[in-house]
Amino acid sequence: MHKPTSILQLICSDRPGLVSELAGWITENGGNIRHADHHTDIEAGLFLSRIEWELEGFQLKKESIVIAVNELAKKMSGKAQVNFSDDLPRVAIFASKQSHCLLDLLWRTRNGEMPMHLALVISNHIDLKPLCNDFGVDFIYIPVTSNNKLEAENKIIDQLNKYKIELIVLAKYMQILSGSFIEKYPTIINIHHSFLPAFKGSKPYHRAWKRGVKLIGATAHYVTEDLDDGPIIEQTITHVSHRDEITDLIRKGRDTERLALARALRLHLRRQVIVYRGRTAVFA
Amino acid sequence: MHKPTSILQLICSDRPGLVSELAGWITENGGNIRHADHHTDIEAGLFLSRIEWELEGFQLKKESIVIAVNELAKKMSGKAQVNFSDDLPRVAIFASKQSHCLLDLLWRTRNGEMPMHLALVISNHIDLKPLCNDFGVDFIYIPVTSNNKLEAENKIIDQLNKYKIELIVLAKYMQILSGSFIEKYPTIINIHHSFLPAFKGSKPYHRAWKRGVKLIGATAHYVTEDLDDGPIIEQTITHVSHRDEITDLIRKGRDTERLALARALRLHLRRQVIVYRGRTAVFA
């Protein structure tokens, strides 16, 4: 529907002239800017920028853009990344037994909401295989026990390599990935079923019920080595009352979880998220 | 506007016949039930009930109602409380320097939203005296230092006694009350400027900013000896983004704080809140 675009994300030390340099370079090469959004973190002295322009009519080819952007970043002593809206990243979803997040993402992908190529579902349980079959997505069953954890991760990595996966989405995958795994695959989005930093760790709904909170939430975040401490992309909440038992919290929570995860994933896929200093700037 | 009512709040072990007994007793004495709301906490095996009926036409006078309700509760081996909508409780608000919650409650009281008699404002700073003067509410300045804490609390207690205060509202009172104070005045409502249990303790907005959350909140709760751990009455939230600096969080937070506190106080005053097991049932 929309014309293919080039999306530049840049972080560097703040100083006068940055917007002008970036925009100037795009204009010189015949680009028409569709979106441009900048943010200065004054305390940190950092300049963050996201610029999206149409590839049509732009004088550089994709390969040349990548090279030019790297040079630009170097000159600015910053870090830059460029992506193209018509290059769909290859994504693997990890799930366990719960279907709500997985089904939601399968459906949104089929519906055209998610600019990605959903290549693979990996699960430590066999339960969701039929669902993946229904949607025509490859499903690989890799059981995980306390004894075979390392071995299982190696099997997973083999599959990720085979499928050329660039992005992993943990859609209620009830296993903790090792530090060495996260090092190899640094771009992982997870959904945690609480309003972080409240109720980090296991059984958040049980603890929320016990504490008697009046709102419950879900948090989609990038995975880092520190459990549930990664940069937050999106949070959603819903009201609960004393009438809600733990099963009601779990039921209501499913709706906030799938929404937070889907929104976060879409923001990531559209390159609207820049991570820095353990936080995210979301150019929505 | 509304006719005066009697409001019964009861907790007892769950068994068949409770609603019938309560409603039967009211009917026998000619009462017309305006609201009746019950909740069974299945796990705890507890029955909670709130019944409100018109005093007009009821055959018992207030004193007799109180006696009868106590007998009823005894018979049911439960705990009961009865209040009358036209007996306005005498309330003291504690504040420090920030005006937003205090002004909001002063205005709502004058506006007729709060069924209470706002008798007194106590503060450890002099700043809000003119505001209280504007609204014609007594203001008493009792400074608190690390050395005079006990002495200051004694002064406060003298004033509470003199003013016959039944309920205390901490409207951004930046002092921690001692355990012995809370024992003497057990009904205290506080507003905490975070979405509890996240960011308990001091400087929640600073920590929220650092963590990079996408929603901030406020929690109105009853005060117990464990700081920020009392039964939650109401929670409100608002969206924030990477563009919001800490000062923006503080500014946006003021709107969620005053709303959560005002809602919680009104629920309490209308006897819509029953506390049990560290939680609240809010019959709204």
Add this chain to the structure above:
Amino acid sequence: MHKPTSILQLICSDRPGLVSELAGWITENGGNIRHADHHTDIEAGLFLSRIEWELEGFQLKKESIVIAVNELAKKMSGKAQVNFSDDLPRVAIFASKQSHCLLDLLWRTRNGEMPMHLALVISNHIDLKPLCNDFGVDFIYIPVTSNNKLEAENKIIDQLNKYKIELIVLAKYMQILSGSFIEKYPTIINIHHSFLPAFKGSKPYHRAWKRGVKLIGATAHYVTEDLDDGPIIEQTITHVSHRDEITDLIRKGRDTERLALARALRLHLRRQVIVYRGRTAVFA
């Protein structure tokens, strides 16, 4: 999970003693009340009540309960209805081409969130047949044109009779049902893709975009002869900005639509909704 219950819904003129009579009758017959909620519409002089009690231990059988409740209602000059939580109503979903609401309900039903027997999906398009096959639900294709409208409705009615349907859910069924159809099948829940009464009728997202609103919504309501004017059960909203094009409104709207419809349907199935005077009381 929960024990089977009997759910009584009653409307009658307000007068003293109603709660007592209802609760008394249940207690006399050995019933343990799980939930009891009453509302008095003072202006209308009406008493509305919903009482839920466990069937286990209750001395009357279902048939006798129905008879007794009818007598009770007659005596009170009111209207009453009794339902049993383990008698799942037979439901038909009507859909057209859009899958989001249908898929959501198929999934929730399979997941155990919806106490109903989803017997049939009817559509004027063939597109959603595979989806229904995946979930093992009968799908019947009944095309509708401007010429065959009456004939199509007759075919639909034949199927509804054959499948013994008690409740119809319009999950983005883009056809207007005739008055005579609604007379025959009076219990129909519809989802409208706007925040009613704003943007009644067709193309609400296009009109919302044009008007430049900052929030869009969805409304689940009972169907009456006046299009989009039936009693509202649930409304949900989401934020939009100037960056959202009409396609974004449609995309974001899908999330509010499926949520409003699912919530409304569940409230209905749990007999938490009482309709009166074009409005609903929702005992949630």
Add this chain to the structure above:
Amino acid sequence: MHKPTSILQLICSDRPGLVSELAGWITENGGNIRHADHHTDIEAGLFLSRIEWELEGFQLKKESIVIAVNELAKKMSGKAQVNFSDDLPRVAIFASKQSHCLLDLLWRTRNGEMPMHLALVISNHIDLKPLCNDFGVDFIYIPVTSNNKLEAENKIIDQLNKYKIELIVLAKYMQILSGSFIEKYPTIINIHHSFLPAFKGSKPYHRAWKRGVKLIGATAHYVTEDLDDGPIIEQTITHVSHRDEITDLIRKGRDTERLALARALRLHLRRQVIVYRGRTAVFA
């Protein structure tokens, strides 16, 4: 707290190079861009831009900036406006009898949330004079009857001229301003107590209650000649239930009204709103 800035708002036909030209001009003159936000309305073929840069170190003085921006706009065949964050606009609030919006704005102004000089309150009733006195703001009582409408508006205009008012805020001013008034004072922000376009006109809460909606809202918008049809800046909502009587809707509504109005006014004052084609782009 923040350093003074210059804020440019521009609309023109979309074409390549616009961001570059704007940013280039600022950089050439030594400006450091604090915020830059652009939007392309593809359908309309329009480019909208808001750029904010620090005055400190910028080579042009304010007067020269204004002249230069006008030339820039001319060259681009667009419309531009430039404002300076330390030039506080002179504002008049119009109110009638209800105090909630007025008090809220008085308090926010005193609290430093509102970058404006609140010079004057005008009312057709005397009731809110003491409140304005408390806050040290001039209050002028200009009664309006069906007979003296024109005469009253002339008196108002005299005062607006005398006080050099640049912006008018209708904070529950229950009078309709004439077309000729709006022509003279085109920048007026109004708060309407419904979720527009639902319940345009009078008594929206009464109509919302009658319709049985489950959410009520408030809309802050610029005033145009067509009542309640002006460009929307901000909308807020709150939940209601069957338990809420009309007086409850009015009470709950006050909280949504004052919040929507305060947010909208702040967005306007910070020059974050661009109006075009009956809509607003809000660069928040």
